[in-house]
Amino acid sequence: MKSIAATWLRRLSTLMVSMLASLVLNAQAAADQVIRVGVTSGPHAQIFEQARRVFERDNPGYKVKIIEFNDYIQPNAALDAGELDANSYQHRPFLNAQIKTRGYKLYAEGKTMIGPMAIYSRKYRKLEDVPVGARIGIPNDPANESRVLLLLQKHGFIKLRAGIDPLTGTNATPIDITENPKKWKFVEIDAAQLPRTLDDLDASAVNADYAAKAGLNPARDSLVVESGDSPYACLIAVREKDRAQPWLGKLVQAYQSPEVKRYIETEFKGGILAAW
16 A cells, blocks of 8 residues: 555656746746847748847747748838837838838848849840830839849949939939930839839849749849948838847847858848848
8 A cells, every 4th residue: 555655656746846837847838038120032031041040049938939021111110110129121221211201210220131133034134125115013112122223223224313222211213314315204113013014025024022922033034133231231120219229239130140041042042141
């Protein structure tokens, strides 16, 4: 009888230890601070998943919940409304334009990636071959529209009026073109829809994340592409009131880790560039 009692006591003790350990782990999990980060689907989501792993590994007590969006407007609206704690998808000229037009109180730091803007065509192999009067698709948001026009100016295809500076929110539109020797017509289209226009237009400028989802690589498939010194590096944005949160610097550090940089170089093969 004593042997049976001792056995049951041991089993009960083991069960209690197991239950206590489970309670401790559950309590710890419940205590984890969850950081909700909005990203656009595609490369931003893929890369931030790698950053999440590094961040959670190096910062016990935090968890990251990644929330994907399919346009450029909703991630800032959700952040400003408090539905997100941070987002990671936009460059500073775009953020500045959003703050200016929508009154958001947002702050950004930490360069993440550059998704090179590029111009693609299914009809022509060189931008020089695009004929007089051609129709070219460009994004319809102010920052990325300006980005395309500045790219075309850099390569000598158009000339813009003086004073265009995207970092101060002075963006270019087609009415700012002062010289257009080939009389190209610029068709303003939602950025997400631009890959679908390649069968109908002579050429279209496509942001790197939407290009990747369409199977296009700017380093391989484009007529012309931004260089690595582009001012359009993406950032991690938070609300102004959260700029001093201790997790923000740690999140940037995780994103800028060697593991994430190696992933970008291996996975995207020049289609996306690390910006740090």
